[in-house]
Amino acid sequence: MTFIENLGGMALILTICGLLFVEELGVPLPFAPGDLVLAIGGIAVTGGRVNPVLMVGLTLVAIIVGAALGREITALLGWDRLMKIARPLHAEKPLGRAADLLRRGGWRTVFTARLLPGLRVYTTQMAGITGVRRSTFLAGLVPSAVLYVAGFVGLGAAFGRPILALIHASQHQILLAVLAVAAAIAVVLLIRIGTRRALLSLESGGWTGPLHLRLDSLGILVMPLCLGINFAGHALAVGLKLPLFLDSMGTILCGVLAGPWVGGSIGVLSNLLTSNTFDPVASSYAIVSFAVGFTAGLSRYLSWQRRASGWILLWAVCAGVSALLSTPINLLVSGGQSGVGFGDSIYASLSTRFPHAVAAFVGELAVDVPDKLIAVAGALWIAQALARQPATTEAVDLDLREPFTFVFRSSRWGRRILVGAVCYAFFWLVVPGLLLLGYLVELSRRVRDGQPEVPQWDHRWRKIKDGFVVTSLFVLWSLPGIVVSVIGGILLDPSIELRLGSLGDVLSALGNVWQVMVLVIQMPVWAQYLQGGFRAALDVRAIIHRLRVNPSLTVVVAALTMILLVIGVLGLIALVIGVVVSLTYMSFVWAHLAGIYARLTDPAPRQAKAA
Template identity: 70%
Template sequence: MTGIEQLGGIALIAVICGLLFIEELGVPIPFAPGDVVLLIGGIAVAAGRVDPVWFVSLTFLVIVAGAMLGRELTALLGWERLMKLARPLRAEKALERVAELLRRGGWRTVFTARLIPGLRVHTTQMAGVTGVARSSYFAGLVPSAVVYVLGFVGLGAAFGRPVIALVEAGTHQVVLGVVAVVLLVVLALVLRAWLRRTLASLESGGWTGPFRMRLDALDLAVLPICIGINITGHAIAVGLKLPFFLDSAGTILAGIVAGPWAGGTLGVLSNLLSSNTFDPIAASYAIVSFAVGFGAGLSRYLRWQRRAGGWILLWAVVTAISALLSTPINFLVSGGQSGVPFGDAVYASMTSHLPRVLAAFLGELAVDLPDKLIAVLIALWIAQALARQPAVSGGVDLDLREAFTYAFHSPRWKRRMLAGVLCLAFAWLVIPGLLLLGYLLDLSRSVRDGHGAMPAWDRRWRKIKDGFAIAVLFVIWSIPGIVVSLVGGILTDPDVAPAVGPAWSRLGDVLSGAGNVWQFLVLVIQMPVWAQYARGGFGAALSLRAISRRLRFNPSLTVVVAGLTVILLFVGVVGLVGLAVGILVSLVYTSLVWAHIAGTYARFTDPMTWGGEATGTLAGST
């Protein structure tokens, strides 16, 4: 029997309740925090050693009793004595802010603070010394205790059996995992000062924040070429079965030349294009490409490419990002293999000596080290050549911060967002979905005209009409790709291919790839089509000449906003907490962000702005 299986009965409940009571009084127990002991109780419930009703009831009562008693004890200490203790530690200002929040927020603040890791017990202490009313404290304490107990016990119970199986399968792997976590914590503490210096260097290098992006006129040609570099390199690697990926040189170059967001979004689009042509699983690694491009973009402000050894730092960063993020995806896609024979051989040779996760990481690292070295050298070589070109003027200056926050500053934003959630929830009835599409178009028009707030849900029939027109437009634009892919699928069907011959079968492969590329192009021109309809209606949105003009205004801007479309869709589908309601809310929110970006794109690319430099923010203001 393992130690976990032996947990159970009244003894376990008594020990856990005792530890929780002592912690709620304010006595720190670093070796047995409340979160951990509740997880242990949940594991014991999963093992059938503890009655869940008795365990949950008793731990809830102990937490409430201990917290109320802890409040009374700290109230005896008093505010002045607490400040005397805090001044040598320079913590008095932080305590004053917490105290002010508790006084103003009432039971809601107590409820929220007790659910934040690291603040649960301190909330009790501050409630006592600041004189928060017992009724307010109790009103926030009880629901927070319910969520706290049920959450951690449920988590332990849900994953209890896998944890027990893991311990039975090999205790040494658990020990290695614990050691790895400890090493990561130590590494984070050691690197904390370095990270602070890095942020200061970013600011001094011209970085204005993670949501700011400027696309200069030079990027008009560079970013589309970067996609070509990625696709060509990866196609060569796949076709010749090279021991590399060769799919990130363009992503790194885009980050160095145009900044983090341009590098990240271009990496996402490159993966989608590869997935739709010759590498079906490339889309699964889009998040890796985004992180590599974003990391390379940060190096632009650190000016690593101008240092003698800066390329080594860049190589190390993008290699670490790629290996760390690719490893879990490898398990989801191919059982831990990287897809490159050399890396898979490293993984297979180490699985008998190391945990599978570590072996898979080393197998991925064995491929990423030379692959990212090649990518960094190519990217820096091209970037240095571009740096010798004469300076150019013009460009687009984007600040994404407002697009992500404007909704919360709009009047009646809760009601308007709730209306969007209801429309999405009942989109299967068609009319609500069309109404939501029309509302998003109305929002884009409002942002294009310089108004940065969510519009009202008025003129509903007009919105439904607009939503229907937009839906039909994107169906029309998608039809060629669907038809070509359908013909290609028929020619490559195993039952049809022998009858038509190998030549027609190869043609079917070409048509299938062409259809997928067309669907990718529809994604790229999504915002130009949207902007054309917002300006001139249905006919304008089908005008190849007008859409081409918008694309020529700043192709890099179109590429970046297309990548942002994919990223926002991914964030929306993931949802807030992975629940149905969370997904609905997050999809509506990301749709509002997308509509705001689309409105700014329309403002930048409308013909009246083509006479000079297009600068501004995604807020619709300068």
């Protein structure tokens, strides 16, 4: 039997619990960090050597009890004694970071700090020093412990089978098995150290976290320029059958100029635009484009664009992120092929000797390395030229935590969101759907006017009227695209196509592009309706004015609309909020974002009145 197979039963569970308990008390265990210990527990669960319920339950108890006791111990030690212990361990900076976070107060701060890499135990210690109330500390400790255990035990369970298969294949090569385990441990430790250093560098560069958006304004022409670069580049690559994608230069450019969320949003919109014109599978890779744009946006906080080594790092990271995320999509969509002949030939030659996942990754990486070299070099060259131009409008701060949490601060939110779920369930009866849409209009109005709370389900006929008017508005805005697409579909008839050529394809593509444009202007149209009703929502000049206030804001909320829809359909958020229907919750989040957008882009008189 192999080493990991011998680790089983209650002995392994108690060993893991003991190590976690000691670490939570504040005793450094560099040879057995909690992340790695829990991952080993996940591997043991996969191998059937431990009871998963006992494993998860006892580790949670060990972490919670250890952290609670650790808080009391450090409270008795005091600041001076703790610093004497921390200096030889070089722990002053992490303790200082934890103290800064805890000064903001509240259980959410404890929850967040306990999940940040490298701050889990330090947060416990500083909670005792700074006098965080026990009830507040426990309110943040318990949910963070649940996520921490679930995440790393799940990670170990997910990768447990391939690790055990590797060890089974090496039963007669014990040295090889030991080396494999040692390599895995080294990778985990390097990732922990690298993540901690990267977060510190990002914070020193001005990054305030993934949910706090500072949307630097780009010129009104820069957004179409980036979309055009992506669209034209990919069209050129497909038309000439080049061994490249050429679809991410504009995404990286937007990320470097305006930050992570703007770059990622441009990537999503580019893929939607391409998918609706000449490359139907492009929408499947929207998450890849978002990740590349987000990564490029993070690089601006590290000042990579200002030095040659930074250019090389950005190229390597973008290529790696793209290949890593594209590989599983390739396996699901096209059996491992990337759609580029060069990469597909590499996959075909390797798939007979290596696992398909490895062959698909190498084939994808072979295309991404030169592709991202061209994209990064071109984007940074253009960024240097555009950086000399002054900003046309002010930057906008947008905190995404507020739309996702305001529901739970509202009175009777459970009943009100369940009514919305019922409306969703019976939307096919028309009236419930119109009622829900009108309710979202009311919610957006409240947020715009500074009252971020889930409203009552009163004045139902007025809400139904609002729902009918808003539905009519978006039907009118979508009508030109629908008409053009229908005409294009008719012209695709073989008997007509022989005489008119590819006119049908062109019209169908134009109709689809119009629908993407309606998605982008969805928020400005909604905001116009909140301000002035039906006619105002058809005022093209007023809509363009809202677009010009901060183009980055418009692009980000358009991308967030698609992201919220996908999350709602998949029901991922149901893991957090239990039985509440995810689409209803996501609709409330969207309506809150729409209210914020309306407030930020309303003409000056309303802003002055609100002030």
